[in-house]
Amino acid sequence: xxxxxxxxxxxxxxxxxxxxxxxxxxxxxxxxxxxxxxxxxxxxxxxxxxxxxxxxxxxxxxxxxxxxxxxxxxxxxxxxxxxxxxxxxxxxxxxxxxxxxxxxxxxxxxxxxxxxxxxxxxxxxxxxxxxxxxxxxxxxxxxxxxxxxxxxxxxxxxxxxxxxxxxxxxxxxxxxxxxxxxxxxxxxxxxxxxxxxxxxxxxxxxxxxxxxxxxxxxxxxxxxxxxxxxxxxxxxxxxxxxxxxxxxxxxxxxxxxxxxxxxxxxxxxxxxxxxxxxxxxxxxxxxxxxxxxxxxxxxxxxxxxxxxxxxxxxxxxxxxxxxxxxxxxxxxxxxxxxxxxxxxxxxxxxxxxxxxxxxxxxxxxxxxxxxxxxxxxxxxxxxxxxxxx
Numbered sequence: 001x002x003x004x005x006x007x008x009x010x011x012x013x014x015x016x017x018x019x020x021x022x023x024x025x026x027x028x029x030x031x032x033x034x035x036x037x038x039x040x041x042x043x044x045x046x047x048x049x050x051x052x053x054x055x056x057x058x059x060x061x062x063x064x065x066x067x068x069x070x071x072x073x074x075x076x077x078x079x080x081x082x083x084x085x086x087x088x089x090x091x092x093x094x095x096x097x098x099x100x101x102x103x104x105x106x107x108x109x110x111x112x113x114x115x116x117x118x119x120x121x122x123x124x125x126x127x128x129x130x131x132x133x134x135x136x137x138x139x140x141x142x143x144x145x146x147x148x149x150x151x152x153x154x155x156x157x158x159x160x161x162x163x164x165x166x167x168x169x170x171x172x173x174x175x176x177x178x179x180x181x182x183x184x185x186x187x188x189x190x191x192x193x194x195x196x197x198x199x200x201x202x203x204x205x206x207x208x209x210x211x212x213x214x215x216x217x218x219x220x221x222x223x224x225x226x227x228x229x230x231x232x233x234x235x236x237x238x239x240x241x242x243x244x245x246x247x248x249x250x251x252x253x254x255x256x257x258x259x260x261x262x263x264x265x266x267x268x269x270x271x272x273x274x275x276x277x278x279x280x281x282x283x284x285x286x287x288x289x290x291x292x293x294x295x296x297x298x299x300x301x302x303x304x305x306x307x308x309x310x311x312x313x314x315x316x317x318x319x320x321x322x323x324x325x326x327x328x329x330x331x332x333x334x335x336x337x338x339x340x341x342x343x344x345x346x347x348x349x350x351x352x353x354x355x356x357x358x359x360x361x362x363x364x365x366x367x368x369x370x371x372x373x374x375x376x377x378x379x380x381x382x383x384x385x386x387x388x389x
Contacts, residue, residue, distance in 0.1 A: 004333050005389045011344070012381035017062060019351045020055060020374050021074060028101045030081035031055050035368035039349055046097045046105045048370025049086040050113055052078060053094075056120040058374040060127040065382050072128060079124050079133060082117065087136070091161050092143050096169070097370065107160035111148040112170055112183045114140050118190040126197045137194055141203065144187065152234060153179055153213050154187055173295060175237045177229035181218050184210060185249050192256040207256060211265050214253065219272055224279040241294040243284035244307030247314035250276045254317055270321075277318040281331060285311075288334040289342075292355075301358040305343055306376035311335050313383045320387065352377055 023031045023041065030052055034045035056078035063071035085102035086094050088109075094117045096106040121137035124130065147162040148155055155178065156167035171177045188210045195203040217234040218226050226246055227236040250273040257266045284291045284299075290311040292300040312332045319328035342360040343352050345367065354365035354372060366372055 001329075001333075001388055004336060005384060007340075008336070008381050008384045009389070012062070012378065012385070013066070015344070016351065016374055016378055016381065017071070019349075020058065020378075021070070022349075023368065024074070024077065025100070029085070030078065030102070033097075033100070033368070033370060034366060036366055037364040039347060039367065041368075044100050046099055046370070047081075047085075047102075048097045049082070049094050050096075050116050051368075051370050051373050052082055052086055053113075053116040053120040054373040054375035056082060057116075057123050058378045060120065060123040061382055062378070064123070064127045065385065075124055075127060079121075079130070082120070083132075083136070086117070088160065093140065093147075093162070095160075108165065108169065109147075109158040109160060109162055110169055110183075111144060111154050111156055111158075112186055114144050114148065115183070115187045115190040118144075119186070119193050122190070122193040122197050126193075134198065138198070138200070141191070141194060141206075145206070150232070152232070153210075153217075154183055155232075156180060156183055171229065173229070173238055173240055175229045177237060178232040179230040179234060181226050181228050181230075181242070181249075182245060184213065184218065185245065185252060188214070188256060189252050192252070192259050196259045204260060204262075207260055208262065208265060211253070211256070211260075211269055214249075215269055215272060219276075224275050226276070239296045241283075243280055243291055243293055244304065244310055246276050247280045247284075247290065247307075248310035249273075250280070251310075251314045251317035254321065274318070274321060277314060277321075277328070280311075280314070281318070281328065285331055287338075287358075289338040290335065302355050302363075303338070303342065303357075303360075304355040305352045305372075308335055308339050308343060309376040309380040312339075312380050316384065316387055 025032050030047050032041050032043055033047040033051060034042040059071050059075035059078060063075055085098050093109040094113050095104055096108040096113060099105045118137045118140050121133045125134040156170055157165040159165050167177055170180050170183055191203050191207050220227055225241050226249060228240045228242050229237040253269055253273050257269055289303045290307050292302045292304050292307055312335050315328040315332040319325055342356045345353050351367055353362040355363045
């Protein structure tokens, strides 16, 4: 286990952090939004606000963990770009993307995007105690509650003025969903972090509401999994088993339960997250890695970067909940071995491949783009260090 943790720490400090530091845009602020498979950075590419939020989250948490001043400087740099360019001062909320120079490119307001800004701002506040950042996080939460939900839960996509739009950005597999497990999970994740740093009682109540929705609407007890895409009334639209989201949800819900400290909800959700973890191990853990998903019972055997990262944390969480289940710890270490062999790009100046096929051949997809970020693999490293170090 000690070697496992040491390797993870070394990867974080010597590879991930320097890579993302190298993408700092000294001309326009923020961080460059695209690096192709050919390792060429496109300095004119748009800057996704989700990417910027995740970079802010990454450097804030790296600073909190490691205490090195250059990490604080990078976190502040990402925060300034968010505050000055990603936030709509007229209508509120965070844009979907801005151009390389910070001017608005895609003014869509998506609940998922607001959530990641809250997540990042809460961590930044925790790291540097900037009250302005906490206020902005609280303002975004109020906006979500006022503009982005109905009586049954969180809606998805809106235009700049918060008029509803089709949810094409968070819908896949041939459906157009009015509600998604993914957005709900990340609103939950964001509110958990906001509550952790603020102890705001209203936020705690919202977390309880989401836990009820996860248990009663999203989780399918017959299949032992979460459903993924829904209509407005939480009716599932497709037979889809998202292995990566399930193992991620298992540990994020457990984290939320820990932060909330409500015995009733721990007793209600704890068995569900244990069942999800067990089922993922039995159904999707194969050849020292995790399959991507199954649609209509057919497995997609692609190994995606973020799915493997979340699997490491999810299985460690399963082991820590049930220390007699050493198979989970062994599986986490095996997945890390797979990541080292196949997903970490050995080329100098790179990071992780987007994905590899069942034979370990990398897909020629970008190394950095609006969704390809240091959040999943960076968080994996920091969670392993904090949990096992």
